[in-house]
Amino acid sequence: MQTGAPVSGELVLLGGGHAQVAALKSFAMRPLPGLRLTLVCRDINTPYSGMLPAFVEGVWSERDIHIDLQKLAAMANARFIHAEATGIDTDDKRILFADRPPVKFDMLSVNIGGRPNLAAIDGAAQHAVPVKPISRFQHRLDELVSKGYPRRIAIIGGGAAGCELALAFARRWFREAGARPDIFIFARSARLVPEMPPRAARLLHDALRDVGCTVQCGA
């Protein structure tokens, strides 16, 4: 609980990923008097997606890219509940669980990540490896690499994450397997990283071309 003042409200943060980690860090640095803080997450150790490309590249270890939510919650004076939410009762302002009593909230912040809609692309469910959830991606990647480094990799999505992962695959394959894979990036947008300035897209394009990556935009 945020110390020094009577409790005037309960903020529950649901999910312990990228978004909530940043919020918890802010509360740790600048506590709000009277606010009772609770973090609810199904993981105790959360992978930090910003570090995933460098993990794929082999720069960071699995341990490096994980944040201990119990410790972070303690730093922010937050209660930590390790559980998977199954529903939200908005009338009674409660989070519901299959195996524990509900958790009440005055304010609720839900950041439980997104998952690619594999059904939207024919064959994706059988052949693609979704990056989210990250824990599953890590295992699928390990499995693939243990059978031999795939020679052709297609990445669907030309945002920052897809481009960073392409560069990471190229570097890691070159270092560990002696040759870069053939990488293809398919982006629906007219150019890479459409949310960033055109210059960023050009620089990324050049970096990807330098490692032999083929980019197809408007796909």
Ligand SMILES: Cc1cc2nc3c(=O)[nH]c(=O)nc-3n(C[C@H](O)[C@H](O)[C@H](O)COP(=O)(O)OP(=O)(O)OC[C@H]3O[C@@H](n4cnc5c(N)ncnc54)[C@H](O)[C@@H]3O)c2cc1C
């Ligand atoms: C390779 C890659 C690199 C990226 N790099 C960056 C970057 O550098 N900067 C940036 O801003 N964004 C980056 N992103 C985007 C970023 O990951 C997402 O925008 C962000 O993760 C969304 O935040 P989130 O906290 O909602 O989800 P996530 O980080 O995916 O976390 C979801 C959390 O919710 C928990 N959870 C899920 N369901 C439940 C449930 N039912 N009950 C309890 N807990 C649950 C999960 O265990 C997890 O802890 C990157 C994405 C990728 C794929």
